[in-house]
Each structure stands twice: as structure tokens, then as C-alpha cells.
Amino acid sequence: MKRRDFLGGIGAAGLLGLMPGLAAAAAAAPYRRLLILVELKGGNDGLNTLVPYTDSNYYSLRPRIAIRGEEVLPLGEGLGFHPSLQPLLPLWQAKELALLQGVGYPGPNLSHFRSIEIWDTASNSDEYLQQGWLARSFLRQPPPAAYAADAVVVGSQDIGPFSGGGRVVALSNPEQFSRLARLAQEGGASGGAALAHIRRVESDIVAAAAKINTSGPAFAFQTGFPQSGFGASVRTACQVLGSGADLAVLRLSLSGFDTHQNQPGIHANLLRQLAEGLVALRSALVELKLWERTLVLSYAEFGRRPKENQSNGTDHGTSNVHFAMGGAVRGGFHGEPPNLARLDASGNPVFSVDYRRVYATVLERWWGMDSRSVLGAGFEPLAFVV
């Protein structure tokens, strides 16, 4: 796609940003702009996602699974995309895609379960918190009551960063959710604390089901959604938004990134699914006139070990590269690329950006809220939000 065509496709939503009155309406205010989280479950291999193809260390650490220089899609600064990410190039060129490099935390934990818990709760690595970071945010400052829900989780049972607070619903497709939601019952006089909690969850389900309207005429998307599982999740998410439901956060997930063996084919396929899904997501958000007020952000428990293993794969790593995209995103590179000449005792790169700085960016820059009370300490926001 030529850049001009691509910009042409932005249409009305692109123009909104140029009109001062409307742009101001989309400025930072608590939960007035949408956050879409994309969890890359299992730990995406950042080094084969954003490839340091001019770094000889990269090729000596990965004699078999490195992406060859001639295959890489150059983005500048000696870095380039895995070839499967081709569909994202127009976003990169339009400066709507930011690449956050070296995101991690001190004292990295290499267990999937523990490390994603750290990310979900925004804790230190030696600290156990029960509430998710967004749950804490929802409890401190609730999103507008008129919203269908504070957050909707699509295509996954675990509610990760929303655990322990707020109005959160999980669904894999809106029709099935509406059907299941009939099993929930609306309020009534509340009893003790336990019963009150259950009743609250039941009425959250009922309220969300009423607002995520699947009986009316569906929004007629021009966007073609990919056939993949992730494509289906993207379509579900867009149907929820297309039903007119307001939300603060949506979460999608793509599983299978725990590529210990035969990584090249598996990873290429996952990244293709991801890229095609994200492009469809952008296109549908443009149709819904939400692109200017949506921030799409990827996260994962960790990256992968720079040195390949004996099975044509990679083991658990630490810091990682993440995507941020949206009509109000400041595209380009942020953070520092991993220093492959200086690995830690587990053979992993040292992080350059604490992951809580990404969260602080969401809270402060995207939503115009205080981040210290949610994150427990001050973390400097990054500059990827305009």
C-alpha cells in the first residue's frame, strides 16, 4: 500500500485531529479515551520481532534462528521488522506506531506465572499484590457509570490486570455472552459482604449485556477481519465497540509465544496473525471514528533469551520490545535497544525502561490521572502519547 493511499484511508478520523475543538474533546481525561491491551501470552521473542540486524552479537548468539539481514524490513537505526510484520509498515510510516524497547523490571523472574503476575499487579519482583493495576485504578477513580463496563476481556478466561476491582466482563463472542448473561440475576437487597460481592458481579454482567446490544442492527464494517483466532478476537472487540458500548479498556490476547522449540515457523505465523489482526483493528477503529482516541498497547510476561537453545528455539528471557499504536501515538523508537554484549547472569539483557513507566504513560498522559497512587511510586511517563 502506498503511503498516500494509506493516509487517504484515514478519512474523517484523521481530519478530526486537525480540528482544534474536536481534538480537545479527545484530550486526556479519566477513561475518556480507550485503551486496548494486547497480551502476547508465553513471552514474545522481541529480538526476532524488532531485529538488530546490524549487531554481530545477534548473529553469533543465534546461528540458526536469526532473521537474515536481507529478510528484515528496515525501520532505521540498524533495526528492522520480522518479515511477517510487513502489514504494519504503513502504520510505522504514518508515525502511528511506537516501538518501546528494553521494557522490563529489576530482579526479573523467569517463571511465566510469577512474571505475568508481576506485570498484572504492577508489583516489584519480590512483592505480592493481589489487585491488578487497572483494578486499582478503577477502584481509586471509577470510570463513568454509563459505560457498559470498565473493561471487557475478549477471548481469555483470566482477567489479569483487572483482577480484584471494577466492572469487568469476559466474553469470547457477544451473542454467547448475551445468552450466558441470562443466567445472571439483577441485584436485589444485598446481604453480607460475600453476597453483596456476588450480587455486584451479577449486576455488572447484566448491565454490560444490556449495553452490548446484539439484538439491534450490527455495525456494518467494511473492514475484512482475518480468519485467524486472533482475527476473530479483533472482530469481537470491534463488534462490542460497534454496538455503541462505551468502555475504558479492552483486552485481547494471542497465545503460543512460548517458543522453546522449532521457533522460526511458529513465530513467523504468530507475528503474521498479530500484524494482520492489528491492521484490521486499526481499520475498524477508523470506521468507528475511534482511532484518534484509542491507544493499543502490547505486553507480555517477558521476552526471550538472546542465545538460541538446542531445539531451534529460545528460553525464557527478561526485557522486551512492545508495540503502542493509535491515532494519537507518537510513532518511532522509544527506550533503548537491548545491549547484547552485556547480558546478566541468566544470559538475558538488562532492561532500560521499567514497565511501570508504560503504565504511568497510560494513566497520566492518556487519561490525565495520577499514577503514583496506582503504581505505589513515581514512574516517569514515556513520550509515546502525543
Place this chain on the structure above:
Amino acid sequence: MMRSIRFRNSFMKLLMRLLAGLLAAASLSVVAAPASPPMGVEDARHLLSRAGFGSRPGDLAAFSQLSRAAAIERLLADTPRAAVLPIPPELADYQPPAKLRELSDEERRDLQRRTGIALRVWWLDGMLAAESPAEQLRERMTLFWHNHFVSSVQKVKSARLMLDQNRLLRQHATGNFGELLHAVGKDPAMLVYLDSASSRRGSPNENFAREVMELFTLGEGNYSEQDVKQAARAFTGWSIEPATGAFRWRPMIHDDGEKTVLGVSGRLDGDAVLDILLAQPQTAEHLTRKLWREFVSPTPDERDVRRIAARFRGAGYDLRVALRELLGSRAFWAGENRQTLIKSPVDFVVGSFNSLGMEPPDAAALAGLLRQLGQDLFAPPNVKGWPGGESWINSSTLLTRKQMAERLLRREGREDLRQVMLDPAYQLK
């Protein structure tokens, strides 16, 4: 008129029965206390659903005829403590790390998956097969200890060691807490999970020393960082034999120098430190509070806790003393504490099959369901275990619970129970 006559008749009958009872009691030996009244169905359901998983119709009928005190004694009576079920063939052998390393990644993952399923099925079958309420209490306490002395197969990476730990927890489930604590400290799965196995003189690993104080005995705020460091030295030497996975004492890597823990000095070893921890009143109180939240209500009454903890410690940590006190407490039976606990996924799943007298589907399916509901057996989220309570219920887990209830009702043709099982109160016990 009719009604009043009948009333008078039944009143007379009751009076006669009371008199007869009194005469009978008087004619018995002096030790026999006057018979307490049967507790009835509501009390029996309360007791059984708290002490076990749900209540089977037959148990409910039998227990409703007992007095509260007699029912508690029935629950605490000696039950066979041997392995409930034979060890499945997949878990017959311990696979030493050296042997695992010889496998390809694919083979290793496949082995871990198969043994992991066999492990969960083994325990679930055990829970479902628990015949009497006393055996159910033993399973509940085994689960309680699994969530107290947390280990996870995700880190231990040996289903067989997890099975052995589970048998240890079951053996001491309603026995003696002190003995259990000493045994858990040397349990191979725990030695791996909290890194004791790799702790040695000169570079002691503090993981077990910290958690044994914070989570297993004293509770937060009742010890210092210095105590943790000193205790970590004392635990060095507790290790495992790689070839067999058995506990092994290695004096060569034990730090036998002078240490001070909670004001007690000497050339302390691990057992000595555990005895120091057991001597602290805070340990009994910490345990009592946790048992209270398991059996009585989410909010322990501090006066009761101190009283029960004192008896518990005074009885040398006999768990039956603590359980008798808790189950017999006024708070346990109080109306305001009924239906105040949220059913755990195990309560919900196993308890539903028990209460409805329904034949459960195969345990592998139930293990998957439990994972969806947030209680993947043998894999608690972290060393603090499942937080439980309200955290069991979110929109996803609640709808999954309701969906399971609906499918069950349809399969069994029990639409009459629909109201009950879909009511919010069904999630409570």
C-alpha cells in the same frame, strides 16, 4: 379447636418424652450428661458444608439426628490415614533431573503434561471418593495445608514429589501441626519449591527461612530481617538426593556456627529453629486466624482467636483441639456467620456433586474446570497460595460456574433445582 387439642396432645407427648429422658439419664451412670437435642437439617448442612464439600443426602439425614457436639466428635474421630487411592502408574517412578535432561524438550513437556494430569486426577478422585464426613474433613484439611505450605508443580517440576507432599499433608491433616511443620521443612517438593535444596553454608538461600516465618508460622511483623538471615543459616544442609528425590541431610554444607533467632542463641539447626517458632504464641494465633477464615467467617474475632490459640498451643498443637474449639464455638453456629464464606471452586464442583448425589464426569474434565475457575490444584499462583474469598468470583468465573450448574441440571433432568443453583446465594456456604 381441633388444632388446640392436637397441640395439647403433642405437648403432653413431648413432656412425657422429656420426663422419660430425664428418668433414663438419672438411672444411667453419673458421667452421662443429659442428651443434647438433635441439631436438625439446617445445622447439619451448615456443619457438613464447612467441614467437608457440600453434604450428601445420607450424611445430612444421619448428622441431623446428632447433637452438635456428637457430630463434631464424629468428624474428628480417627479415620484411616493411609493413602486413599493407589498411586497411578504414570506417577509410580520418580524421574530424576538427570534423566529428564536426557529427554528432548518435546518428550519432557509431554511427560510433564501426562504426569500433571494424572496427579490432579488422583487427588480429585480421592476427594470425590471420600466416603464419610470425617474423610471429607481430612481432604478439606489436606487442601487447607496445600494452600498453607504452598508448593507448585510448575516450579517443582516433579508430579511424583508433589504427590508425596500431598500424602504427607493428608497424613498429618488433622494430626499435630508441629510434627507437620517439621516434616514439611524436609519435604522434597518444599525443598525444591523454596530453594532449600540449593542452600549451603556461606551462601544460604533465605527463601524458606523467610516464608516459614511470614506465612507458615508467625505471620508478618513478628520477626526481623536478622531473624531471617540467621534462620537461613540454620536450614542449610537440608537437601535432596538427586537420584531418588528423597530428603538427605548433608552435614558438609550445613552452617553449624552460633546463631540467634528470636532471642534464642546456640548452634541452631533447622529443627531447633522450627521449635523456636512453635514456641511463639503468634504462631498459634496466626494458624487459628487462618483456620477461622477457613471454617467460621472472613473476620476472625480476636478474643476468640487468642483463647483458642492458647488451648491449641497448650495441647502441643493438636489440630483436633483447634478444630473442636472452632467448630464448637458460638461464632461457628451464629446466624450472622452462616452463608458468609464464598465457595472455592473445589467446594463448588465437588460439593455440588456430593449434595446433589450426582455421578461426576471423569476427574480430568473436572481438573480442567477447576483451572478455569481459578483453582488449578497443585499449582497455586504463588507462595501465598490462592487468596480465596471474594477473589474467587469475577464475571468470568461466575458465568462459568452458572454454565456448569445449568449443564448439570439439564444432564440430570433436575430443572426443579434451577432456582437454587442459579441463585447468587448458591455460591455461599
